[in-house]
Amino acid sequence: MNTFYGEAFEYEQPVLVSELTSRLSESDSTMVIAKGKVVEVCQAKGCWMTLELPNSETMRVTFKDYGFFVPKDLGGKEVVLKGKATISETDVETLQHLAADAGKSEEEIAKITEPEKGYAFLASGVTVVE
Template sequence: MKKYLVLAFLGIGLIACKEGASNQEDVATVSEELTSEEPGVFGEEFKNEATLTAFELGDIYSNLKVGDTINVTFEGPVQEVCQAKGCWMQVDVGAADPVMIKFKDYGFFVPKDIKDKKVVVHGEAFISETSVEEQQHYAKDGGKSEEEIAAITMPKKTLGFTASGVKIAE
């Protein structure tokens, strides 16, 4: 009797694992569907109406507190991009530190070679606190040296942004 129960649980486990693999394929398909067909546009479509300059966004950040959010569209130069996948980027907004931009629901990525290009970004601006571990992870993704990574020892307040869409400006 015990043998039959063990075999039944193993069978159920194998079926569950197989279904999990198909779910991963579905996630990849959804990620591809979120990317626009228009060249240089990633994520959801948006209009460039009421687009702020990077420095205007920097002024808005100076008035935000941890936990505040604001919906905004802005244009600015890319300072750094994740070299592993293009899953984040940093844009200069005229503040002491650039704004860290991640992509909504990890649903799209940007090209890894857009450093120094202008982008128009639409989404939510906010202030957050970034842990030492997360800062070190971003430094590693950004190609920083081991010495630079080891020098990160304190959490810091970060200018954050969750982008629902990104356009590479021409």
């Protein structure tokens, strides 16, 4: 039986995270159950993670209402998540905060000077694929 973080949900054929990028255009968002590989998890609390996308890009995943966290050791594992995928822009201050959470050096953090457009996912539930 799967352990769920946040809301438990049923799934049979989740969409691959790598396929979400083609479903999203500039102003689109989509509610979806998706499956992907975790690249990185917030090492402070487990309050965000990134998932692998094609072309060495990543999708940042945050959790609805800051209502739950995931284990900090999920890097490299497959997860299924339910929620809303969007295209978003992240400001410099937030990017620097996220880099600090990920354990980046002061030097690496100082190099962040531009906002970043990317893919985001607001998850209401997450489970690890066993």
